[in-house]
Amino acid sequence: MPADLIITDIHLPGKPGQPPLLPDNCIVIHADTITYVGPLAKAPDNGTAKKRLSGSNMLALPGLVNTHCHGAMTLLRGLADDLELSDWLNNHIFPAEAANVNAEMVYWCTKLAAAEMIMSGTTTVADGYFHEHDAARAFADAGMRAVTAQAVIDFPAPGVADPANNIIHAEQFVAHWRGRNPLITPAIFAHSPYTCCNDTLLAAKKAARDAGVLLFIHLAETRHELSMIEKPLGASPVRHLAELGILDQNTVCVHCVWTDEEDLTLLAKHQCKIAVCPQSHAKLASGIAPLETMLAKNIPVGLGTDGAASNNSLDLFREMDLCAKVQKIRHLDPVAVPAADILAMATAGGAAVLNMANSIGTLRPGMTADIILLDYTTPHLQPMHGIDLLVYAANGDDVHWVIINGKIVMAAKTIVSFDLDETMDMVRQLATTI
Numbered sequence: 172m173p174a175d176l177i178i179t180d181i182h183l184p185g186k187p188g189q190p191p192l193l194p195d196n197c198i199v200i201h202a203d204t205i206t207y208v209g210p211l212a213k214a215p216d217n218g219t220a221k222k223r224l225s226g227s228n229m230l231a232l233p234g235l236v237n238t239h240c241h242g243a244m245t246l247l248r249g250l251a252d253d254l255e256l257s258d259w260l261n262n263h264i265f266p267a268e269a270a271n272v273n274a275e276m277v278y279w280c281t282k283l284a285a286a287e288m289i290m291s292g293t294t295t296v297a298d299g300y301f302h303e304h305d306a307a308r309a310f311a312d313a314g315m316r317a318v319t320a321q322a323v324i325d326f327p328a329p330g331v332a333d334p335a336n337n338i339i340h341a342e343q344f345v346a347h348w349r350g351r352n353p354l355i356t357p358a359i360f361a362h363s364p365y366t367c368c369n370d371t372l373l374a375a376k377k378a379a380r381d382a383g384v385l386l387f388i389h390l391a392e393t394r395h396e397l398s399m400i401e402k403p404l405g406a407s408p409v410r411h412l413a414e415l416g417i418l419d420q421n422t423v424c425v426h427c428v429w430t431d432e433e434d435l436t437l438l439a440k441h442q443c444k445i446a447v448c449p450q451s452h453a454k455l456a457s458g459i460a461p462l463e464t465m466l467a468k469n470i471p472v473g474l475g476t477d478g479a480a481s482n483n484s485l486d487l488f489r490e491m492d493l494c495a496k497v498q499k500i501r502h503l504d505p506v507a508v509p510a511a512d513i514l515a516m517a518t519a520g521g522a523a524v525l526n527m528a529n530s531i532g533t534l535r536p537g538m539t540a541d542i543i544l545l546d547y548t549t550p551h552l553q554p555m556h557g558i559d560l561l562v563y564a565a566n567g568d569d570v571h572w573v574i575i576n577g578k579i580v581m582a583a584k585t586i587v588s589f590d591l592d593e594t595m596d597m598v599r600q601l602a603t604t605i
């Protein structure tokens with residue numbers, strides 16, 4: 172059967188001991204699946220493929236995986252900068268959300284987030300928000316892969332006026348999206364241990380377990396959270412969740428900045444996953460996550476941008492660069508968490524966090540065709556002595572082509588899967604009402 176797409180003349184990243192760039196390679200795609208990666212001369216479908224794409228001057232990489240985001244918060248980008256987390260959240264973000272978040276806003280602002288992520292090389296995102304049904308529609312319409320998690324919180328929230336209905340709402344969301352669209356994987360997002368009581372946390376985890384989906388939770392983000400949980404409960408946020416029975420291989424703990432050795436041993440024992448968001452941690456001065464210890468304990472760790480209001484960019488290349496550097500500062504050790512480990516976190520590591528390691532995050536036959544092509548001939552990437560440059564010098568703007576699920580969604584830096592101008596117009600209109 173002829174291939175649907177062949178990407179020719181690409182460079183692939185070299186493995187340790189090889190040159191950084193391996194020329195004259197190609198990728199063959201049948202439907203949504205990669206069927207060949209290797210020398211063009213040996214490609215099985217060279218000449219018969221229905222569509223050919225020349226990757227000349229391009230480096231092919233697996234699409235990046237953003238393991239924590241609130242896409243719709245693009246509306247609030249830059250609205251309340253330079254504030255401490257509880258002030259930022261309680262006095263600015265929560266009130267702005269109460270007044271502005273509705274189904275239409277979530278759809279368009281999530282679509283804007285999808286555009287920003289696609290254009291900077293992210294092909295999969297784990298999103299968590301209110302009105303997540305409309306976020307899922309936006310990602311599906313944008314052609315972007317997403318784990319979409321309906322938020323659960325103990326106060327009236329957009330789309331769920333009565334918190335007593337938050338679990339049933341999340342269950343209905345998961346039931347609606349399960350198996351509906353190959354790009355969308357539904358999940359549940361319990362906001363945090365300080366905004367969800369024990370009963371809510373237990374019910375959210377039960378709903379996630381019953382449906383066989385991931386549970387995301389903000390956890391141990393700030394020192395303030397530590398005191399809020401530790402004082403009344405006598406346990407750290409992680410130990411609190413462990414005692415409740417919330418932790419398992421389908422729990423993704425977001426942030427984990429304020430975790431000690433015992434906390435991380437517990438997370439490793441329960442096979443939990445972690446998403447760290449270095450830009451958000453830095454901007455809100457939450458701290459620096461103990462990444463070296465997490466990796467030493469073999470905990471799957473992915474990178475997240477968090478929402479655009481606390482970053483303020485959704486470019487995962489920026490996240491990689493900062494993540495590597497703050498770890499070196501934390502340890503006063505330039506060897507701490509090398510660039511290769513960071514790049515792995517943004518690809519295969521992120522896929523493992525989302526239970527998708529068997530389908531995305533690496534370029535090899537059998538994997539789903541989520542591929543980005545990056546122009547490595549720009550001045551800031553010359554000369555290419557090593558692939559570490561992708562972490563320390565590349566940026567999202569270097570990405571020219573994006574393929575998700577076998578379909579081209581960005582061609583030569585232009586989004587082709589949806590009307591970006593319409594999306595930006597809609598978001599600008601929505602922003603005038605804030």
Ligand SMILES: [Zn+2]
Pocket residue numbers: 239240241389425477478
């Ligand atoms: Zn978050």
